[in-house]
Amino acid sequence: MGRFRAYYDDGIVVEYENSRFVIDPLKKPVTPFNAVLITHGHRDHVNPRVLYNVSPLIMSDETAKIIRARDGDYLRHITVGPGSRLVIDNVLVESFNAGHVVGSLSYVLDFGDLRVGITGDFNVEPSILLSGAKGLDVDVLIMEATYGDPDYVFPSRREVYEELRAIVDDGTRDGVTVLMGQPLGRGQELTALLKDYRLYVEPSIKVINNVLGLRYGSVASGLPPPGSVIIMGIPRDTTRLIRTLRSKYGSARVVALSGMYAKRSRASHLGKLGIDAIPLSSHSDFPGLVDFVLSSGARFVYTVYGNAAKFAKYLRSELGIMARPLPGHGQLTMDYFL
Structure with missing residues (x-):
């Protein structure tokens, strides 16, 4: 471990002996590296503008398609997918399904005498589109902790899907149903789930x-006819949207979808506006994060994003696992786990 360093510097950096890998950089890497790895297409994990002429650049085919369709950027890259094994400068790079959004990957860097796993964002629970992520067999695990707070416990996908179908059936009976969530993630999951309804996207x-082959529904332009389901992102002015819908249709069910609504305080705020708040997330909830750590068998765990400090403290105090938040570049010390 004395030859190993990991830190966050507008992206995750993993260094071991003379090797250096950068994962999900948001700025152009300036220090020499062996490869840049992209876990998935969310904009807080990939900034296409800084990746021109970066080589070797590694990502899934689906992630590259999403970036090109959404941002208009074609990035020269090496295509990998779950089960891929690629050797770069004597380091084996293994790719695994992350279960987060279409095309999302986790990586393992196998240096021969040290295996380091980097999850990116992940979800252990399967969805209508994706298999759940499995634990990584590694010595060191660098993992997201977005919902690393015991308050975040999500209902099962089956329960959420049943609730959503019931809401859609009710809302389309006399008006419309509007479902709001992340364009990448919830957008595809909801489209696949509700493809048999009168769908506007x-x-x-x-x-x-379209680039992912989910060609269901019509493009939403203006206000669709009554009986429709509308899938959209989160608008800037939700109150105005609701007023517009109800003046047009008389009745409209509006649903916001995010893991944050597992906290009652957040859900109740939207309830006062007449919005159903449902905890449907592309991330693992707290029990899922714990299960992933235990199934990995890692000796050391770094946490990053969201509730990183709280989750690392839980792993140390409750499970006796050597864990700490991933340090920033200026926070590095020799005693990483003391």
């Missing part, structure tokens, strides 16, 4: 769906 979601 916001253009920013439809362009992603």
Whole structure:
């Protein structure tokens, strides 16, 4: 471990002996590296503008398609997918399904005498589109902790899907149902789930769906006819949207979908506006994060994003696992786990 370093510097950096790998950089790497790895297409994990002429650049085919369709950027890259094994400068790079959004990957860097796993964002629970992520067999695990707070416990996908279908049936009986969530992630999951309804999809979601082969529904332009389901992102002015819908249709069910609504305080705020708040997330909830750590068998765990400090403290105090938040570049010390 004395030859190993990991830190966050507008992206995750893993260094071991003379090797250096950068994962999900948001700025152009300036220090020499062996490869840049992209886990998935969310904009807080990939900035196409800084990746021109970066080589070797590694990502899934689906992620490259999403970036090109959404951002208009074609990036020269090496295509990998779940089960891929690629050797770069004597380091074995293994790719695994992350279960987060279409095309999302986790990586393992096998240096021969040290295996380091980097999850990116991930979800252990399967969805209508994706298999759940499995634990990585590694010595060191660098993992997201977006919902690394015990308050975040999600209902099962089956329960959420049943609730959504019931809401859609009710809302389309006399008006419309509007479902709001992340264009990449919830957009594809909701489209696949509700493809048999009269479906209208916001253009920013439809362009992603089309390149991924989810060609269901029509492009939402203006206000669709009564009895429709509208899939869209989160608008800037939700109150105005609701007023417009109800003045047009008389009745409209509006649903916001995010893991944050597992906290009652967040859900109740939207309830006062007449919006159903449902905890449907592309991330693992707290129990899922714990299960992933235990199934990995890692000796050391770094946490990053969201509730990184809280989750690392839980792993140390409750499970006796050597864990800490991933340090920033200026926070590095020799005693990483003391």
